[in-house]
Amino acid sequence: xxxxxxxxxxxxxxxxxxxxxxxxxxxxxxxxxxxxxxxxxxxxxxxxxxxxxxxxxxxxxxxxxxxxxxxxxxxxxxxxxxxxxxxxxxxxxxxxxxxxxxxxxxxxxxxxxxxxxxxxxxxxxxxxxxxxxxxxxxxxxxxxxxxxxxxxxxxxxxxxxxxxxxxxxxxxxxxxxxxxxxxxxxxxxxxxxxxxxxxxxxxxxxxxxxxxxxxxxxxxxx
Numbered sequence: 001x002x003x004x005x006x007x008x009x010x011x012x013x014x015x016x017x018x019x020x021x022x023x024x025x026x027x028x029x030x031x032x033x034x035x036x037x038x039x040x041x042x043x044x045x046x047x048x049x050x051x052x053x054x055x056x057x058x059x060x061x062x063x064x065x066x067x068x069x070x071x072x073x074x075x076x077x078x079x080x081x082x083x084x085x086x087x088x089x090x091x092x093x094x095x096x097x098x099x100x101x102x103x104x105x106x107x108x109x110x111x112x113x114x115x116x117x118x119x120x121x122x123x124x125x126x127x128x129x130x131x132x133x134x135x136x137x138x139x140x141x142x143x144x145x146x147x148x149x150x151x152x153x154x155x156x157x158x159x160x161x162x163x164x165x166x167x168x169x170x171x172x173x174x175x176x177x178x179x180x181x182x183x184x185x186x187x188x189x190x191x192x193x194x195x196x197x198x199x200x201x202x203x204x205x206x207x208x209x210x211x212x213x214x215x216x217x218x219x220x221x222x
Contacts, residue, residue, distance in 0.1 A: 018049055022061045029066035036075035045085040047092050055091020063098060072102045082161065084140055124203045125151055125169050131214050137221070150196060154221060165221055166196045170203055
């Protein structure tokens with residue numbers, strides 16, 4: 001294979017890392033990720049230059065070197081990247097999105113655009129998150145990597161890489177569902193199949209009896 005790497009060739013094959021590939025182009029780029037779980041299955045959220053300031057620009061340079069095609073080699077899937085555990089998440093968030101696109105194609109882009117148009121957490125969802133936070137719970141908003149996102153997710157204090165409970169609220173995302181079946185049946189079924197344990201909080205109950213609703217949530221968590 002050495003002939004393909006000789007400088008005499010019109011465009012010899014090159015092997016470069018993320019830091020030094022800028023300025024090069026080829027018809028096909030083989031993009032290999034050197035990150036993955038260890039033998040115990042633990043995955044570090046340290047992605048080197050991608051965690052640092054401007055990491056998203058380095059990733060952009062690497063994946064735009066191909067004139068025709070990028071072929072991705074990875075033992076790491078997009079869903080394994082937990083942005084809640086990442087500092088300096090700009091480049092890592094883009095890597096997660098890029099891997100999702102490499103795995104699923106245009107459908108991933110369509111879902112990303114839908115998510116970008118999300119109304120975000122409602123007032124009462126923020127109030128629930130604040131109330132739980134004051135009691136020592138860590139709460140994340142809109143957890144998920146597709147159109148089916150959990151409104152609020154409470155971390156397990158003993159295992160911070162997993163969630164104890166997902167809270168479903170009847171906020172803006174709930175009312176955006178096209179039909180009652182989408183809201184009440186399909187969404188619940190899909191999230192349950194993905195391993196979520198869910199607890200419903202209705203906004204009218206929260207407005208009228210926030211103390212009781214908070215106690216119900218904590219009982220579900222316990």
